[in-house]
Amino acid sequence: MTVCINGQFFSSNEAKISVFDHGLLYGDGVFDTIAAVDGKIWWLDEHLERLFQGCSSILLKHPWSKSELSELTKETFLQTKQRSGRIRITITRGVGDIPSYSIDSCQPNLIIFVTPLDFPEESVYSQGLSLKSVPYSRIFPKVKNLSFLPSVLGYIEAKNTGYDDSVFVNYSEYVTEGTTWNIFLLTNNKLITPGDSLLIGVTRNKVIELAEYLGISVEESFVPLEMLYSAQEVFITGTTKRIIGVTQVDNFVIGNGCVGGLTSKLLKEYCRVFY
Template sequence: MAEQWIFLNDEFVRKEDAKISVYDHGFLYGDGVFEGIRVYSGNIFKMEEHMERLYQSAKSIMLNIPYSTEELTKLTIETVKKNGLENAYIRLVISRGIGDLGLDPYKCLKANVVIIVEPLAIFPEHLYESGIDIITVPTRRNRPDVLSPKVKSLNYLNNVLVRIEAHLANVSEALMLNDQGYVAEGSADNVFILKKNKLLTPPGYVGALEGITRNAIIDLATELGYEVKEEPFTRHDVYTADEVFLTGTAAEVIAVIKVDGRVIGEGRPGKHTNILLEAFRKLVVKDGVPTGVLNKNLHVS
């Protein structure tokens, strides 16, 4: 990758010059919101949906974003162009801003806005062909009545603890249950199970983030004639499913072939998972906002 440029509060700076104060409440308290967005062949996938979720998250925690949706969309496109990447991952971060060591958010006078664009691959390509092993973990999902899963906040400690447990078990990802024992989501992914041609995914009220990729798969599956339901299910339902797969902006659509030592289906990515992955990869290059970056070697200064 050529020299990397980051948008930081009204200007573009080089990666090494992108600095935030240690008094920023995003650093001190995880007070802020973010979005992860993908660029495919110069197309920012589901840009409008990501922006809508970002602004809804900010409104929910009473965080004022100092740009309109249209302005921030243009700045995001400009950041992609500035880095000249045809295929990339965008991290858009809005923190509460600089305050003092107290908790009071009203002492933070202006939010900090950061847009990062860089290449990203969460899973190597061969795992999309072979599938992944995962586990369920003791760490429970935050209760929705404590912190809504619809708020994509900077405080990801719940998810980080799950990823630590996955790492200790030497697997790629792990599933969280909620306090009632229902499957909620992975550390960074939504989960789907297929059973007798019915596709199930946990509803938001059990603690699942309403993922952009998740919703895209629901729409695609419905168009392809699948019966899709958002309803609670347990680990037993996962263990006995015909197919299991995860979805996420970074992960896309990836098959799960083993959960807690139980082999799923025939122990390889299922036919329906592959159908949905293929449909998804056709969708990502056309559903979104074009940036005009068509050459991955292009660098705009």
């Protein structure tokens, strides 16, 4: 594996970051994950825009321009000599004074690497997922930051109780997002997705555009957990997931317990138009 650190390329055995990096010590940084399929890096500009917005939101100043990051990302992918991959770009605040939180002495670090891109098995798309609701929220949810503990715990809790994954419910008992994905539901023949206290996914936006192209209007709204239970269909979206139907939330069966017709239609169109 080739790893890009601050514009230089290393083998995975040679790649090193200080143990005093604020990304490790405080979860102080941002990242993004991008899909490369059949030699094409999908929506690189949109992912970089979100990455830069995240840096701005947490006051993380760094020396790289979008064009520089774009070229470094492309070069890192090329050096893998693979047709497809899961690209991760991370920017940390870097090494600073210890134990001070002062950022004055920090020098940001950029890390880019590519791992295999493994989409879910076909059976997952055909059978759907079961979700457990958990009372978690990510820290600064609109920023894809390194403080990912709620997602890790949510996934572990789901697996430990026999579910495939977890969906987050905030203190107001509204559904927000999942561990690494956004969520949609069809109710009263309207397609709805949460619009607040969540990370706005690039894939989420593309699915909204795709639905509207097909003549399906999408409403961003507050979603009480009970609305999820009674939905006609539920599905999730994500870079490395595409569109996956949900057939159970907690003890409630969604619809008739099968992946819904609209979900299947959107997935088919997504794969045709995108990847």
